[in-house]
Each structure stands twice: as structure tokens, then as C-alpha cells.
Amino acid sequence: MIQNGSINMKKYLSLLLALCLVLALTACGGSKEESAKTEEPAKTEEPAPETQEPAAEPVEITVFAAASMQESLNAAIEQYKTVAPEVTVVTTYDSSGTLLTQIKEGASCDLFISAAPKQINALDGSLKDDAEKNPDGLDVVIQGSRLNLLENKVTLAVPEGNPAGIESFDQLADLLKNGEVALAIGNSDVPVGQYTQKIFTYYEIDEAAIASKLTYGSNVKEVTTQVSEGAVDCGIIYGTDAFSAGLTVVDSATAEMCGQVIYPAAVLNVGDQPEAAQAFLDYLTTPDALACFEAVGFSPMV
Amino acid sequence: MDWYPLYNSLRIAAISTVAVFFLGIFAAYYIAKLPRLVKGVLDVVLTLPLVLPPTVVGWLLLCLLGPKRPLGAWVLETLGVKLVMTWWSAIFATVVVAFPLMYRTARGAFESFDQNLADAGRTLGRSNTWVFWRVQMPVCKQGILAGTVLAFARALGEYGATSMIAGYTPGRTATISTTVYQLWRTNDDLGALKWVLVNIAISAVFLLAVNLLETRQRQKGGGH
Numbered sequence: 001m002i003q004n005g006s007i008n009m010k011k012y013l014s015l016l017l018a019l020c021l022v023l024a025l026t027a028c029g030g031s032k033e034e035s036a037k038t039e040e041p042a043k044t045e046e047p048a049p050e051t052q053e054p055a056a057e058p059v060e061i062t063v064f065a066a067a068s069m070q071e072s073l074n075a076a077i078e079q080y081k082t083v084a085p086e087v088t089v090v091t092t093y094d095s096s097g098t099l100l101t102q103i104k105e106g107a108s109c110d111l112f113i114s115a116a117p118k119q120i121n122a123l124d125g126s127l128k129d130d131a132e133k134n135p136d137g138l139d140v141v142i143q144g145s146r147l148n149l150l151e152n153k154v155t156l157a158v159p160e161g162n163p164a165g166i167e168s169f170d171q172l173a174d175l176l177k178n179g180e181v182a183l184a185i186g187n188s189d190v191p192v193g194q195y196t197q198k199i200f201t202y203y204e205i206d207e208a209a210i211a212s213k214l215t216y217g218s219n220v221k222e223v224t225t226q227v228s229e230g231a232v233d234c235g236i237i238y239g240t241d242a243f244s245a246g247l248t249v250v251d252s253a254t255a256e257m258c259g260q261v262i263y264p265a266a267v268l269n270v271g272d273q274p275e276a277a278q279a280f281l282d283y284l285t286t287p288d289a290l291a292c293f294e295a296v297g298f299s300p301m302v
Numbered sequence: 303m304d305w306y307p308l309y310n311s312l313r314i315a316a317i318s319t320v321a322v323f324f325l326g327i328f329a330a331y332y333i334a335k336l337p338r339l340v341k342g343v344l345d346v347v348l349t350l351p352l353v354l355p356p357t358v359v360g361w362l363l364l365c366l367l368g369p370k371r372p373l374g375a376w377v378l379e380t381l382g383v384k385l386v387m388t389w390w391s392a393i394f395a396t397v398v399v400a401f402p403l404m405y406r407t408a409r410g411a412f413e414s415f416d417q418n419l420a421d422a423g424r425t426l427g428r429s430n431t432w433v434f435w436r437v438q439m440p441v442c443k444q445g446i447l448a449g450t451v452l453a454f455a456r457a458l459g460e461y462g463a464t465s466m467i468a469g470y471t472p473g474r475t476a477t478i479s480t481t482v483y484q485l486w487r488t489n490d491d492l493g494a495l496k497w498v499l500v501n502i503a504i505s506a507v508f509l510l511a512v513n514l515l516e517t518r519q520r521q522k523g524g525g526h
Contacts, residue, residue, distance in 0.1 A: 215469035
């Protein structure tokens, strides 16, 4: 639709393009410099080039982890760089339901840490005959690697200042049934959304009937953002997400309301580095790594 | 099947198109008269939403309109109204992404408009406003209409920014695009397919209309 054939228009366009090229080159130049520095020692990302061990083969492992683990797992990975400098951990954080779909669709993944047993059950070959837990009969988990790593809490968080005066799950249930409130929750594919549904069942709330008071996020971080931006009155997220985002928690769900919030981990057979992944998982069960998780509110289960 | 997303998408698209229609043609009309440098810069700025990913547009809108952000907080305090998470919040997003389409098409139509016709009107003592609405607009009719239809189709197909600024509340802020995503995410593939087909059907009809209008303009001999 650029119909103006005048010479001036072309001049300005070329000027703009030249400007963009220059900007792009400076940006690329900057990052090339940094990667060149770290490329010196042995093509790895370690900050300290003096290691005792001989330069081991650089290895890359892929970890899919629940969005709620982002801050704490990143901290553990930073620590791991001093333990196994040749290992680069590549992470994807998202709703465990989304990650499960990606694995089913053929994504390459070495280690999967889910926010609920449900998603790992669906990949666990030992549950192949259980049509409810493993409906597609998949056998992706390497037997013997699965363990329950962490426990979390489902909490009710409010924006700064708590403008709607939300006090507890009991009061929220009442507002949902009889009053007005804007609540953000995860959708039914997201573990925290699934725990929320259990809470609704506990309070005998009909989700369809209160639909106009809910907004659904596609992962727990999206719900957390909606709360911290004040776009909703409150949100149901994990205690760890509320902590990481600096949100006030007004109530925690009991095990009676939504069951235990267990984060299982398992090494998968659809990755390239199962041994390195197992070594990393073993590291995550050490007190040093667990400290990273406890710092944001997780409880270790190992 | 719950038809709310169709109703919501259509009304959001319709309202945005009306807004964009006036904003687009006035921008095109007045900017065409500006000096070259200013015109060039404004052109880039106003066309930017066309090439930016909708998530970038959504992020910028939230930075401005969120309840804790400058404009959003002011509106919340003075008018007691939250600008996000309502069905009409999506209109901010659709107007921003559809505007460049209307603007550029109108610019194109206006720049190939024969000024002699406008001058003739003025020599007969008619005001600029009269000349614009009664001479320029009818002559540029095909281009303007094509731009309007494109803007409507784009507004109907908005997802990224809409999802960020209006959230997803079934029966309240759900649009066809956000509904398809949610249905897919919750493994309701059949439901998602139904909406995919509805959306394709409507969009195809509108694009057909654009083609017809553009062909007619070419046949007329005038325009570009």
C-alpha cells in the first residue's frame, strides 16, 4: 500500500532502515563480545575458569518445570554451575498442563518437574493400565527416577492495599455465591486451577454459575500478574508465587480443601541426556539445592 | 453452544471500526498536508502497530491503562471505572491494531485524489468541510470502504493484546480468539474447531468484500 512514489519518501525510508541496521549491529556486537569472553575456557558458561577436574565434555540438559518454580529453580541452577560447570541447564517454565502437551506433541525433554502428580502420571508407564491416570497409555518416565520433590501451598493473594477487603477463603466463597468479586484463577489445564476446582467443590460452588466473577489465566504467573497489577480483587495462586511477587496472602488452603500440593519430578526417555539429568535431579535433593526452594516457601518432601 | 463470544467479538469489532473510520480518515487528511519530515515520522509511528506483535501492543496498553498505572489509576480515582478486564477494554487493543490499516488505505486513496475536483468545488464557494465530505469522500469511496472492511476484519481477529487487557471471563470478556485458545488449552478440541470454522467463515466473507471493492476501483480507471 506504499503508493507514494516521491523521492523524499524513499529517502526517509532508507534513512530509517540504515538507523535500524546500525542499532541491530551494535546490539549483536555487544552480545558477541560477551559470548566471546565466556567461550575462552571450554565452551561452557561457568564464571570461574579455574576448576580442579579436567575439562569435562560440555553437556546440555533440558528441564521442563512448573511456572511456580521459576525463581527458585533458577537459583538452584546457578548453584549447580559451581558443582558441574560442564552442564548447561536449559529450562522451559510454563503451566504443567502446557508442558505435558508439549511433551506429548514430541518435545525433547530430559527432566520434568510438575506442579501436581497428574501430569507425570499421564507419562508414567507403570500406570499404563490405569485409564484415568494415564489415559493415553504413555511410557515416557524412566522408571526409578520419579520422586516427590517439593510441597507447596495454595493461597489466596490480594493486590497491594487489598482494595476489595478480601479476608479468607470462607469469605471469598460467600462473595462468589452471593456477592460480587473479581477472582483470577488458573484454567482447568493448569495445576493451580485444578486445585482451585477442588476448593470450589469443597465449598459446593458451581463454577459455571459464578463464571462472570472469574477470569482464567493460562498459567500461574499470568494469574499472579493480574493480581499484582490490581486488575482483579484477588487470585488463587501458590504461596511461593505470592512470595516471589511480594503479594499479601490472606489465607492458605488446607489439605482438606484441595489435597496436598505435591511437586513430583521424573527423568524422561524423550531427552538426549538422561544420565546428566539424573545427576541434576540428585543434586536437587541435596540440602544446598533444597535451600533455594525453601527460601521462597516450598517444603521439601525428600 | 454458547454464542456469547461471537456477539462479543462482533460488537467489539463494530465499535472499533466506527472509531477507527473517523480517526483514520482524519489522520490521513490532515497528515497529508503536513511538511514532509513531520509526515514521515508520523507515518512510521502511526503504522507501527501494524508490524508490532500484538503482545507488544498489549504490554504497552497495560503499562498505560492498568489500575496501578498512570492513566488507569487516574480514571479509577476520578471516574471509579477500571479500564481493564471488561468487555470494552478489548476495544483499546483493537483500535490500536486496526488503525494503521484504515490510515494507510485512506492515505492512499486521498493521495490519488484529483485535487482539481476539490479546487472546482472551492471556486464555486463551497467550504473545505463540504468539499471533503461531498466531493473527496465519494470519489475515494472504494479505497475508504476497503480500508474499513480490512480494519473490521483485523479487529475481529485480534488475540494477543485482547487476551492481556481483557482477560478471559466466559460470558463477559470472551471473544472468539480467546475462546479458541482456552478451549484448546482445556482439551475441548471439538469446541475449538467449531469456533475456528465460525471465524474463518466470517473473515473469508469480509476479505471477499475487500477484493470486490478493490476490483471495482481498478475497473473504474481512477484510484491507484
